[in-house]
Amino acid sequence: MIAKKIGSGLKRASVCLLAAAIAACGGSGTVATPAAAPPSLAAVAGKALFFDASLSASGRQSCGTCHVPTRAFTGDPATDHGLPVPLGGRTMDQTGFRNAPSLMYASFTPPFSLDGGPVGGFFRDGRASSLAAQAQAPFVTSFEMANADAREVVGRLQDSPATLAAFVAAYGNDALSDPQTALNDMGLAIAAYETQDDEFHPFSSKFDYYLQGHAQLTPQEQNGLALYNNPGKGNCTACHPSQRQSFSDHALFTDFSFDNIGVPRNWAIPANNAEAVSPIDGAPLSIALLPVDVPSDAEYAYYDLGLCGPFVPAVGDANARPNLAATTSLCGVFKVPTLRNIAVTTPYFHNGVFSGLHQVVEWYVTRDVNDNTGNNPNPVAAGPGGNPYMPGGTFYTAADGTPDLYEYNDLPVKYDANVNIVEVPYTPPTFGGGQAPTLNAAEIDDLVAFLCTLTDGYDPKNPSAYVIPAQCQPTAAATAAALKQGTAP
Ligand code: HEC
Numbered sequence: 001m002i003a004k005k006i007g008s009g010l011k012r013a014s015v016c017l018l019a020a021a022i023a024a025c026g027g028s029g030t031v032a033t034p035a036a037a038p039p040s041l042a043a044v045a046g047k048a049l050f051f052d053a054s055l056s057a058s059g060r061q062s063c064g065t066c067h068v069p070t071r072a073f074t075g076d077p078a079t080d081h082g083l084p085v086p087l088g089g090r091t092m093d094q095t096g097f098r099n100a101p102s103l104m105y106a107s108f109t110p111p112f113s114l115d116g117g118p119v120g121g122f123f124r125d126g127r128a129s130s131l132a133a134q135a136q137a138p139f140v141t142s143f144e145m146a147n148a149d150a151r152e153v154v155g156r157l158q159d160s161p162a163t164l165a166a167f168v169a170a171y172g173n174d175a176l177s178d179p180q181t182a183l184n185d186m187g188l189a190i191a192a193y194e195t196q197d198d199e200f201h202p203f204s205s206k207f208d209y210y211l212q213g214h215a216q217l218t219p220q221e222q223n224g225l226a227l228y229n230n231p232g233k234g235n236c237t238a239c240h241p242s243q244r245q246s247f248s249d250h251a252l253f254t255d256f257s258f259d260n261i262g263v264p265r266n267w268a269i270p271a272n273n274a275e276a277v278s279p280i281d282g283a284p285l286s287i288a289l290l291p292v293d294v295p296s297d298a299e300y301a302y303y304d305l306g307l308c309g310p311f312v313p314a315v316g317d318a319n320a321r322p323n324l325a326a327t328t329s330l331c332g333v334f335k336v337p338t339l340r341n342i343a344v345t346t347p348y349f350h351n352g353v354f355s356g357l358h359q360v361v362e363w364y365v366t367r368d369v370n371d372n373t374g375n376n377p378n379p380v381a382a383g384p385g386g387n388p389y390m391p392g393g394t395f396y397t398a399a400d401g402t403p404d405l406y407e408y409n410d411l412p413v414k415y416d417a418n419v420n421i422v423e424v425p426y427t428p429p430t431f432g433g434g435q436a437p438t439l440n441a442a443e444i445d446d447l448v449a450f451l452c453t454l455t456d457g458y459d460p461k462n463p464s465a466y467v468i469p470a471q472c473q474p475t476a477a478a479t480a481a482a483l484k485q486g487t488a489p
């Protein structure tokens with residue numbers, strides 16, 4: 001929830017925990033529980049389309065390249081050459097602008113709405129009206145699959161026999177005669193796959209089995225859950241609800257609302273850096289700076305401002321939200337992502353600025369506890385009593401790694417007032433004096449241990465077969481401590 005809506009933001013936290021009041025939480029339509037029935041012809045076609053790299057201008061990129069099933073359908077930093085944003089384009093040398101989100105549980109997203117604050121819609125800025133509308137975009141986006149238009153996409157489909165057969169089985173030969181109709185149907189097919197296939201919403205995490213009484217949380221995970229829900233500690237549940245809401249029979253760990261949480265600028269995004277070079281051949285990268293609602297006196301040339309730009313709804317998406325470029329109060333506002341599978345979807349946030357969950361939570365609880373803020377009325381210096389996690393006192397660094405002059409430095413200073421500074425965990429309840437992070441290091445460990453229980457693929461009958469994500473492996477010290485207390489899993 002954005003800063004000005006603090007009243008409703010806090011109300012949302014309590015109201016939405018009540019299953020009886022779920023209709024008040026902004027959900028405008030439930031999605032049917034996925035059936036175990038055989039996949040529809042549309043979903044079969046959708047799966048073939050999703051993984052067919054020959055449909056891209058480079059011949060090297062499919063949806064599945066940037067949304068990898070084993071990474072909860074997010075991108076893979078290895079194939080992205082270590083960049084926090086994907087590469088694409090006709091010769092795979094164009095860089096993207098955002099970290100690819102997980103597609104798991106995305107089919108539960110409600111339509112975009114501005115009533116009572118922004119909610120829903122697809123993409124991190126909610127600009128696509130449906131999964132089907134969204135799925136058309138990557139095929140014709142110059143820095144992704146990079147076809148010039150629908151005609152080029154359909155030409156490639158006609159040259160890809162297996163995918164073509166699946167498509168024709170679902171939509172008939174006639175669907176190919178008009179390229180835009182064919183691209184619409186391709187979108188519908190992919191949406192059917194993302195909605196119907198359980199791969200996208202298995203609800204098979206340890207936490208799900210715990211709720212059903214088939215798995216036990218360790219004391220550490222249990223404590224992490226309590227901190228997650230505690231309004232004075234983690235308060236994560238205020239935006240990433242651990243309780244079910246109207247969208248699904250299960251908790252989704254997002255309420256699909258939008259907020260400006262002032263994440264630090266990521267200088268590894270080529271668009272943020274005028275002298276970016278290709279990680280492949282060292283050649284200067286051609287970055288088409290998109291028109292964006294950046295004030296002329298802004299500190300840096302390019303900003304990703306979420307709801308207010310640079311991206312706008314596609315012309316052909318008749319049901320899309322309005323263009324919000326002129327609504328500067330929404331600049332810097334992004335959709336709350338699910339935390340399901342969060343342990344396997346590094347890096348984090350729309351700009352991929354953090355690569356570990358521990359670091360994310362350290363940032364959350366110390367965001368305004370540092371020594372360089374223009375917004376914080378009572379800045380605390382680094383060192384004892386200051387930000388305990390960053391020797392430099394801040395996560396906000398300039399391109400050279402030194403503390404930035406600007407706090408929320410991924411936002412023009414002019415829009416700093418849009419940042420939510422009134423909800424835990426950003427700002428401790430004691431805001432205004434005597435600030436200290438709401439979680440200490442051991443509590444952060446516990447919270448992260450809980451987040452690790454949200455990874456799908458747990459088998460309560462064979463817990464030892466479960467592959468623990470790398471950042472969830474207990475440290476030697478934690479294992480020793482647990483053994484001593486007799487609480488080792
Ligand atoms: C080059 C990498 C790349 C390719 C290829 C790609 N995506 Fe994405 N995808 C992204 C990025 C980056 C975003 C976030 C963009 C934004 O928010 O503006 C995204 C966002 C999405 C979303 C929005 C999820 C949500 O919760 O709102 C969906 C759905 C999606 N992609 C599906 C697809 C499908 C289907 C295809 C193939 C037709 C595809 N993607 C191809 C990188 C890619």
Ligand code: HEC
Pocket residue numbers: 001101102228234235236237238239240258259260261263334335336337338339342345347348349350351360361364420423424425
């Ligand atoms: C007031 C709302 C709010 C609260 C409270 C909140 N978050 Fe978030 N969270 C967001 C928003 C909005 C984003 C997306 C921001 C972006 O992409 O720039 C986000 C993103 C994240 C991400 C990155 C997800 C991804 O896929 O990249 C993680 C991890 C996360 N939050 C964890 C937490 C934890 C843990 C807590 C509690 C300590 C918490 N959040 C509290 C709103 C909130």
